[in-house]
Amino acid sequence: MFGEIGYRLIMIEFLKRLFGLKENTEVEDPMKYLIVGLGNIGPKYVGTRHNIGFEALDYLNSELGGKFEIVTQGALSFCKYKGRQIYLLKPSTYVNLSGKAVRYWMQKKKILPKNLLVVIDDLNLQLNTIRLRKNGSDGGHNGLKNIDQLLGSNDYARLRIGIGNEFGKGRQVDFVLGKWTQEELDKLPEILGKTTDTIKSFTTIGIERTMNQYNTK
Numbered sequence: 218m219f220g221e222i223g224y225r226l227i228m229i230e231f232l233k234r235l236f237g238l239k240e241n242t243e244v245e246d247p248m249k250y251l252i253v254g255l256g257n258i259g260p261k262y263v264g265t266r267h268n269i270g271f272e273a274l275d276y277l278n279s280e281l282g283g284k285f286e287i288v289t290q291g292a293l294s295f296c297k298y299k300g301r302q303i304y305l306l307k308p309s310t311y312v313n314l315s316g317k318a319v320r321y322w323m324q325k326k327k328i329l330p331k332n333l334l335v336v337i338d339d340l341n342l343q344l345n346t347i348r349l350r351k352n353g354s355d356g357g358h359n360g361l362k363n364i365d366q367l368l369g370s371n372d373y374a375r376l377r378i379g380i381g382n383e384f385g386k387g388r389q390v391d392f393v394l395g396k397w398t399q400e401e402l403d404k405l406p407e408i409l410g411k412t413t414d415t416i417k418s419f420t421t422i423g424i425e426r427t428m429n430q431y432n433t434k
């Protein structure tokens with residue numbers, strides 16, 4: 218009565234209802250990545266050490282030819298690199314509440330946890346030093362702490378960029394939220410270039426080989 222095609226369509230619809238599937242149901246794509254750079258929004262934070270996550274994504278975005286657009290809880294850019302789909306996210310939730318934006322866009326874009334990379338500043342590393350890790354503690358970084366809480370896990374990659382710790386007693390906040398010196402600014406292109414190479418490597422050859430190749434000693 219329905220013919221072969223009609224019968225197939227009826228069976229597909231039946232199976233969708235049986236298993237609760239929806240039209241255009243997305244699944245996590247192993248070729249899809251979310252790279253998150255942490256920072257604070259607003260003019261007064263531009264050019265501060267705490268915003269190097271934003272600067273790293275701007276540098277990478279320029280190299281990959283992407284374009285940031287204002288979206289829910291941040292600015293998002295879509296880029297392609299060697300067959301990978303790469304989403305770059307700069308949360309607008311401020312560093313300490315970064316988890317909200319990360320969780321939202323991981324769910325929205327169906328990102329596998331192993332394909333999430335968070336880029337942050339690190340006081341415990343000297344300038345021009347980077348460390349890629351596949352998971353671990355928040356190390357006192359409030360942005361990572363919030364992400365851990367909202368994802369319910371710390372099993373995701375993070376790329377720490379050293380900003381040094383040249384500050385006096387009780388001046389940590391001023392240093393972190395302070396502007397780069399001219400000497401530091403002169404070194405930034407090299408640092409951001411190294412960061413970009415590390416992120417691109419993470420999306421192509423994987424985290425283990427990337428750590429071996431790019432983690433500076």
